[in-house]
Amino acid sequence: MTVELKALADETAASVLILNQRNSFGTRRDNARPIAADLYGGEAAKADYDAILYLYRAEKYKAERVATAASDSD
Incomplete structure (x- = not known):
């Protein structure tokens, strides 16, 4: 579809x-911050785009990250 x-x-x-x-897959990692592998098609999908913008809502994941943190720096 992207090519068309x-x-x-x-x-x-x-x-x-x-x-x-x-x-x-991102929701299964400790840090849900998006990475290239989260695109459908993985790393190879990046070749189809001229630019990629990832949106990350830190507040959505903050309470969970604080609850599971092993130390203050985490």
Whole structure:
């Protein structure tokens, strides 16, 4: 799908915004902060995009991180 949308953007000289929900692997890690492997398709999916922006809501995970922290620095 990404290839077709990029071709459409080239033909019409327009920008295309693709929103992609990450897979659920990030929720299984100690730190849920998004990484490239969280994209559907993994690291190889990055090649399809000109830019990637990850959104992370720290407040959503803060209480859980504080409750499971082994020390103050964690």
